[in-house]
Amino acid sequence: MDAALTYPPDQDLRRLLRFEPDSGAIWLGERRMVLLHTAALTALQHDLITSVGKEQARRLLTRMGYACGLHDAGFAAKIRGSRTLEEMFMVGPQLHMLEGAARVTPVVLKMNAEAGQFEGEFRWDDSWEAHAHRLNYGVVDEPACWTLLGYASGYTSAFMGRHILFKETRCGACGDDHCHIVGRPIDEWPDGDAHRQYFEDDSLLEKMDALSQQVEALKSSLGPTEAGGMLVGASPGFQRAHDLMLRAAGTQVSVLLTGETGVGKERFARALHEHSERAACPFVAVNCAALPAELIEAELFGVEKGAFTGAHAARAGRFERAEGGTLFLDEVGDLPMPAQAKLLRVLQEGEIERLGGESTRKVNVRLVAATNVQLESAVERGLFRRDLFYRLNVYPICIPPLRERPTDIEPLARHLLARFTALHQKRLAGFSDRALLALTRHNWPGNVRELENLVERGVILAAQGAAIEVEHLFPNQPDVAHDGIDPQGRLARRAPQDEQALCERVLDSGVPIESLEAQVLALAVERSRGNLSGAARLLGISRAQLAYRLKRQQPAEND
Known part of the structure; x- marks a missing residue:
């Protein structure tokens, strides 16, 4: 692999992946994730092919991967906005590996965002989808990594701002020892039009849904009298x-x-x-x-x-x-x-x-x-x-107050979102999963009026085309402790982001830990005006533990 195409360190991406065992949630940034057995995905692929046919199954799975890629593209500028264009783009392949799709090796990457030019080639080893397809159907004649291809196309299309089509030139399902994909703008492929069907929305159902959302936004943009009082709820x-x-x-x-x-x-x-x-x-x-x-x-x-x-x-x-x-x-x-x-x-x-x-x-x-x-x-x-x-x-x-009707919070929030996006002329991708979870867990002392204010603030603060995230709704909400992934791929307990940032600054300072402890103890005693019990409470330890630590510092101070 060309040295210019080596991956940047992925610690910034590992921090996106968070495990919260107490709440039963896994997060990739603001998006909720789930761990699925590849056997279950294999069974899904097989059932789709059996029930709706190969072409429709391919289309559905490609669309699923495409949607995943679109969501992950939002992390590129957010995480590596100050890096080179290539390093920003590498967020996608690195996330694809973290999410367990395959081992991705970049081979060729030429891109010009302003001109909309893109040419990319990547090698996939151990593709779960190629392995699954081969287990079910043996060696086949056509490439079968439909979900993975959808992801690559969705991520790159969102990153470049134009439709980029990836195709497999080699596939493990066809008997090759690895998969190889090539991507370029769909218009530059001679058979590009034939592949559009795998990415386009369902013509009738999707258009009906889009029209329904437009009508809802129009109704919501009217005054409360015209909109029927905006009574939304099913609790x-x-x-x-x-x-x-x-x-x-x-x-x-x-x-x-x-x-x-x-x-x-x-x-x-x-x-x-x-x-x-x-x-x-x-x-x-x-x-x-x-x-x-x-x-x-x-x-x-x-x-x-x-x-x-x-x-x-x-x-x-x-x-x-x-x-x-x-x-x-x-x-x-x-x-x-x-x-x-x-x-x-x-x-x-x-x-x-x-x-x-x-x-x-x-x-x-x-x-x-x-x-x-x-x-x-x-x-x-x-x-x-x-x-x-x-x-x-x-x-x-x-x-009833809103806290007694939690099942009404999400439909109310989406109704208000349609209203305020029309009012403020914004196009947004809805609420992130973490934002919706925060809304349902909030106690709502101000009830529907408070929800209305928060959603409008979220619409104003969210970037055009992006999703409303937790910080747009609750700017002062503290981060929670969670488990992350260390460089060896093991679960590792991590502190909230502000505590982690503090620890990183301490490590970067090069100050010995004994000196830091002495400074923290002295500051606690100073703030409590010499009251050791008060200082111990500030530090979260007992008075006896504080006295022992202070005594332990004395020999070092007398030397």
Whole structure:
């Protein structure tokens, strides 16, 4: 092999591969991986050929490898962005080896990214796919490393920004002692068009799925009223609340929505309105907690000219503006007592009286109220009228917090992703596996509103065409301890990245470990102002252990 084509050290890639035995996950960067028996993959290949035929099986397996290569290409610039183009490209072959595909030896590599020129030849030894195919079918006439070829084509195409086709000129399945592949732009192959079928999407199903995603993005880019309130969820608790909402929509009953802040009470109210016979009339929302007590009556019921200083003209209130439609009173528990009395009259008589007015006005409004506090407790403390509570509580709907509906997190996140990519005109590759896992493990104190904010931040921070990763959603989330792969291919316990970086700096400094220990002990004692117990707590050891270590340092200091 040409010296110019030797591999760079792969420690940077080994750090990508992480084992988390406690969580049952294996990670390659932000992508979750699994270990599969080659026997299982061999059985899959055999079943595909038997059930759908050789050509369709080849196409499916090539597409699978192509997708793997596309994902791995994202690591090249991230890991070796400051290296030469060739060293960046070698991430793919080195990852292919780490992932157990084959032993890859570069033979020829000529590339010009700006001009889109590429020519590559690689030798594969011990290809698992060639071995598997030969076990099942003996020596065959055509190359059979379909998944591996798909990977090479997918990785190189993503790296170069144009379709690069790799073909096998030798294959272990054909009786050769190794496999040999050649890659160049697909247009430069005389039979390139004949190979496109192995990489193209399913024409009908994929196009239908793409159109569905576009429609969803368009709906999400509309306002919440046009998008149907954005009610997404399939968990039992959510479905119970949704079913109650649909049952109430066909009636005129007043509804009380309860639940923690951010669970989506206004979205439920909008959906209730849009499923009702009042959908063509206004939906008016009022946050009672956001209005000053002295103005809330004027906002709700309207004012007559001259009712107070500054009232130069009569003005309709929210009830009148919602005529024929729905009035949503959020945080209804914050209404002052005078406004509560007037609200009760509206519910009982269906009429209002403007502030400063002497006559009543009939209103035809459906009331939906919401609260994140226990109104029963407010009634007991004399902060909320008991009779009003009973009028509002005719049809309560409790919306569960997001932490109690974990199965709804991923579909909600994907729905929000479609909405915000359309809003910010971004094209993203979705969420990384690790980002989705972090979303499902989060406690969500801010519920759906918090999820909405995190997804929008992720859309803004992620690079065009890339996936949203954990650091885009949770920038301060600490890394966790995990097992990695040492240069001999053995599992090796590794500390979190910040601790590992510290250890590497210590090793690079060349300072003896005894001197480092003395400095750390002295600093701990200094920070605790001479209190040995406090210093021991800082170091995570007992006071006796600290005293012993300090005493052990004394002879060295006296020399």
